[in-house]
Amino acid sequence: MRAFTALVARDIKLAFRAGGGAAQAVMFFALTVVIFALAAGPDRARLAALATPALWTAATLAAMLSFDRLFQEDYDDGALDAVLETADPLALAVIAKALAHWLSMMLPLIAASPALAILLNLPGAAFWPLTLSLLLGTPALSLLGALASALTLSLRRAAVLMTILTAPILTPVVIFGVASANAGATGDPRYPSTLLILAAFSLFTCVFAPLAAAAAIRFNAD
């Protein structure tokens, strides 16, 4: 457990130091939303209707862009060898890395989402459902990102390959995330079940992705 918290603390510290990328992910998120608004035009009703899908899309893209930071740097500078030596089981270390990624990349992005939702004219009733859907759904993004990052560990410039690998399997997060946010905003009776499905997918991913990622790291590291 001490190794777990130490790994999480170290990764968060690195992410917020210079060149760590936590701020960059939020900036990317914000700029994607701005570009989307510029492309969609200033019609406020239309922007309001598209705000939830736009924010979820931007969050997914920002997550994908940051996946290569999960293991690549540690692999390059040899820190991953130390993790391999000491981590038992390795899957737990993967969960630590994914948790650190979520805390340092996804959480700031979720914190920034209300401000961007205001820019997109999202109705007030939709704020909490959107935030809640992001909170429940984005852990699955970090975990699947850990898997993709582990699979492409020994490759150079694998960012595009990683998006191709992750995009198909993270479609359920996006679908249920947007559906949950919309259901919450409109008072749909199915709202509680969408939250449960979203949480279930994150939990399921938390079981299988670390195991698969640990296997991939072992094959890639030797």
Added chain:
Amino acid sequence: MPMIYDLANPERFDRLARLTTPWMAGLAAASLAAGLYFALFASPADYQQGESVRIMYVHVPAAWMALMCYTAMAAASVTGFIWKHPLADVAAKSTAPIGAAFTFLALVTGSLWGKPMWGTWWAWDARLTSVLILFFMYVGYMALWSAIEDKTRAARIAAIACIAGFVNVPIIKFSVDWWNSLHQPASVLRAGGPAIHPDMLTPLLLMGLAYSFIFAALLLTSMRAEIAERRIARLELAERAPSEVAVS
């Protein structure tokens, strides 16, 4: 299971594959000819869909194959991953492009059928959408194979990706179905639909059979090519550095 172990030897596999491939190709040609005859001439036009129902005979078996190939790929990946058998890796790798081709065929014919039926080339229909996602999964799998230089490592890594994808297929299917039911009130085709007439079932099954034989013939040929390619690579390596590499 002496049979399986016999096949595990690439040499023996090669001999058997060379023997069976022409048979598979012949059976494929025969059943394809029969299937196309029934599909295009000897079956009635649908009272609702008209002549465009004939696209179904190309489309539906292709969609079956798209799923079957991914299942076969996952099974080969599991085999290769657990028993570290090179032949299973080769089978998984060789299945991917064939499966991707069937998936692409299913997408294109689905789109062609959609134009007269739905009045649009592409509807975000639940099935079309999930097949599209399946196509990208094939693409990702193949991209991973081609990105990793070392064959053994590529096989292990691709196997993990394939199995992870396979585990997620039901969830993706469920999510897309659900998403579709939220957005589209009613589809053109009723759920369940009318029971299929035997006149239409015959060409459908014949085409399915033909596709399976085509798959077998292509897979065996592609696996033999892959084995030969690896042998050539090994021999070339041995020629360059005879002392360092053991010739098998």
